[in-house]
Amino acid sequence: MSDLYLVFKNLTRKPLRFFLTVFSIFIAFMIYGTLTAFETAFNAGVELSADDRLVSVNKINFTQPLPISYVRRVQAVEGIEAVVHMNWFGGYYQDPQKQVLTFAVDQDNLMNVYGDDLVIEEEQLESWTRNRQGVLVGRAVADLHGWKLGDRIPLNSNIFSQHDGSTVWQFDIEGIYTGRDPQVDTNSVYIHYEYFNETQSFGGDMIGWMGIKTEDPKLNEQVIKEIDDMFANSPYETETVPEKVFNKGFLEQLGNISLIIGSVVFMAFFIILVIVGFSMVLSIRERTGEIGVMKTLGFQSSRIFKMVLMESMLLVFIGGLLGLWVATGILGFLNNLPQFPVPDIILKPNLLMQAVGIMVFLGFVTGIIPAVNALRLNIITALSRH
Numbered sequence: 001m002s003d004l005y006l007v008f009k010n011l012t013r014k015p016l017r018f019f020l021t022v023f024s025i026f027i028a029f030m031i032y033g034t035l036t037a038f039e040t041a042f043n044a045g046v047e048l049s050a051d052d053r054l055v056s057v058n059k060i061n062f063t064q065p066l067p068i069s070y071v072r073r074v075q076a077v078e079g080i081e082a083v084v085h086m087n088w089f090g091g092y093y094q095d096p097q098k099q100v101l102t103f104a105v106d107q108d109n110l111m112n113v114y115g116d117d118l119v120i121e122e123e124q125l126e127s128w129t130r131n132r133q134g135v136l137v138g139r140a141v142a143d144l145h146g147w148k149l150g151d152r153i154p155l156n157s158n159i160f161s162q163h164d165g166s167t168v169w170q171f172d173i174e175g176i177y178t179g180r181d182p183q184v185d186t187n188s189v190y191i192h193y194e195y196f197n198e199t200q201s202f203g204g205d206m207i208g209w210m211g212i213k214t215e216d217p218k219l220n221e222q223v224i225k226e227i228d229d230m231f232a233n234s235p236y237e238t239e240t241v242p243e244k245v246f247n248k249g250f251l252e253q254l255g256n257i258s259l260i261i262g263s264v265v266f267m268a269f270f271i272i273l274v275i276v277g278f279s280m281v282l283s284i285r286e287r288t289g290e291i292g293v294m295k296t297l298g299f300q301s302s303r304i305f306k307m308v309l310m311e312s313m314l315l316v317f318i319g320g321l322l323g324l325w326v327a328t329g330i331l332g333f334l335n336n337l338p339q340f341p342v343p344d345i346i347l348k349p350n351l352l353m354q355a356v357g358i359m360v361f362l363g364f365v366t367g368i369i370p371a372v373n374a375l376r377l378n379i380i381t382a383l384s385r386h
Helices: 003-011 015-042 069-075 110-114 122-130 139-145 193-199 217-230 243-252 257-286 288-296 301-335 349-376 379-385
Strands: 053-058 080-088 099-105 134-138 152-157 168-179 188-192 209-214 238-242
Touching: 003 301, 015 257, 015 301, 015 349, 053 217, 053 243, 069 080, 069 209, 069 217, 080 110, 080 193, 099 152, 099 193, 110 209, 122 134, 122 168, 134 139, 139 168, 188 193, 209 217, 217 238, 238 243, 257 301, 257 349, 301 349
Parallel strands: 099 188, 134 168
Antiparallel strands: 053 209, 053 238, 080 099, 080 209, 134 188, 152 168
16 A cells, blocks of 8 residues: 555545645635736736837826937937837727727838837738838737728727818728737737828827837947937937836836735735645644554654655645646636737746745645654554544
8 A cells, every 4th residue: 555545545534624625725726827827918018028129208208299300310329220110099999998009100110120029921011011001900909800901990099180080090901910929919000100190180290109129238228328318408308218117117007916916826825824734734633543553553753754744745736736727728718718908828837837836835834744743743642642
């Protein structure tokens, strides 16, 4: 009879207690798997930011514009490989509730700056570049609205209007892009800045911000200083920062999501630590007499110590692995929903390894005291309690 068999029989001798304990662990790790994957997806924009990319915005606030003339001057700065300017369009499709993240961009330089992240067929890119009314849409937003290549779609702006007073622009879908990484956001839509600039009724020749790609990340500080010094004391001063810093600052305006998720996960694990620890102490206390008999029959104290610790580990791993398995299923279901607006939510290997580490820690902490008590238990004392 193997030790593992004895451990399993001890675990399942009281089915209801076993089920409730495993269920509590299952819930905790399901919460952990789902929420940490969400956090990773939420922070994907920061994690996937390129080291050689900068963002330059108005120093007052990123919602304030900059003159388009700044682009040519920035392009001349030594150490810069490419610059693309963008404007927030504020679009929606048919219904104001159907928001579409639409940007008016310099179509000739979009891929020069963001080509490391975005994937699009060359033929589609060329078609979009040639067609002033062309639009480049992300795979996620195309699937959400059922758009396909060649469709002509109306996009409304809740900010801008055309010269005739209309807030509706008509566009031809010339390309659908995907991300090189599954967590690259493909919910955005890109239209031609020139077409947008010529048709809008106000705010012409102004841009929202500049995306800048440097020749080498080592040149970032030098480039940042030169750009900001260039426009210092002007009506439109700039603030240039690495893309990762910009994306992180933007997310922080929504609140400290990491702290919220971390607090929920911590409380879940604290609760199961108490539940499993109490369950193990109670289980070993009930088996005091049996442990005395086992020692009488020749079981070494060290062997019993290992068996009790193994019991705690097995309990946590059964519930934990089931929780992660169900969390993976939940994430897969959400990723397949066409209306789900978040990039692919994935339980990455590092999160799984972290989960295994937590299982080992919880199993050890909840099992060590009962195991030590079993190790030190005197045979006479144990049999007298039986």
